Amino acid sequence: MGQGRRRRHLRRPRQQRHRRRGRANSVRTIAEGYKVGGGWGQYTELAGQGDLTGDGRADITARDKAGVLWLYKGTGDYKAPFAGRTKIGGGWNAYDRLLSLGDSDADGKVDLLARKTTGELLRYSGTGNAARPFTAPVQIKESHMKEYNLL
Ligand SMILES: [Ca+2]
Numbered sequence: 671m672g673q674g675r676r677r678r679h680l681r682r683p684r685q686q687r688h689r690r691r692g693r694a695n696s697v698r699t700i701a702e703g704y705k706v707g708g709g710w711g712q713y714t715e716l717a718g719q720g721d722l723t724g725d726g727r728a729d730i731t732a733r734d735k736a737g738v739l740w741l742y743k744g745t746g747d748y749k750a751p752f753a754g755r756t757k758i759g760g761g762w763n764a765y766d767r768l769l770s771l772g773d774s775d776a777d778g779k780v781d782l783l784a785r786k787t788t789g790e791l792l793r794y795s796g797t798g799n800a801a802r803p804f805t806a807p808v809q810i811k812e813s814h815m816k817e818y819n820l821l
Contacts, residue, residue: 706751717768718742720780724798731770731782731803737763741803758803765792789814 710716710732718730727744730752734740739762742752762768765784774781779796782804786792791811794804 704748706749713740715762715765715768717770717782718780719770719772721798722780722796722803723800724779725800729803731758731768733762733765733768737761739768741800743800756800783810 712734713732714735715733716730718728720728721744722729722731722741723743725743727746729744730742732740732742732755738760739758740755741758742755745751745753762784764786766787767785769783769785770780771783772780773796774783774793775795777795779798781796782794784792784794784807789812790809792807793810794807797803797805
């Protein structure tokens with residue numbers, strides 16, 4: 671950094687300096703929630719973080735009480751953030767926890783982790799395809815994951 675650049679930085683208007691200080695000391699509040707619809711109580715698990723369908727919009731999955739996993743495609747509209755659901759498949763009651771951390775296998779596509787009631791942790795790698803959003807599961811951890819009560 672040369673002398674000229676440093677001087678420009680020091681000559682920042684007084685008003686701007688005050689604004690920065692005020693931001694650091696201000697109390698932030700959480701905005702009020704926006705109701706996006708009802709009927710979500712039918713689901714025993716919601717998971718999703720990012721785009722599952724390859725359109726650049728965040729999607730989520732929802733498991734119903736019968737163990738069917740549904741895909742809700744993101745719309746990009748905060749007032750109606752999800753399109754109608756499409757069925758991914760059944761048998762998801764074999765898991766006591768569904769979790770999305772984003773891309774866990776480093777291929778650039780969002781994945782889903784599922785913990786069996788016996789403790790094994792499986793990864794469903796994302797495909798980026800709405801018609802078949804996940805590949806077949808791969809076990810990534812042995813049964814010791816059962817000991818955790820928070821995932
Ligand atoms: Ca991935």
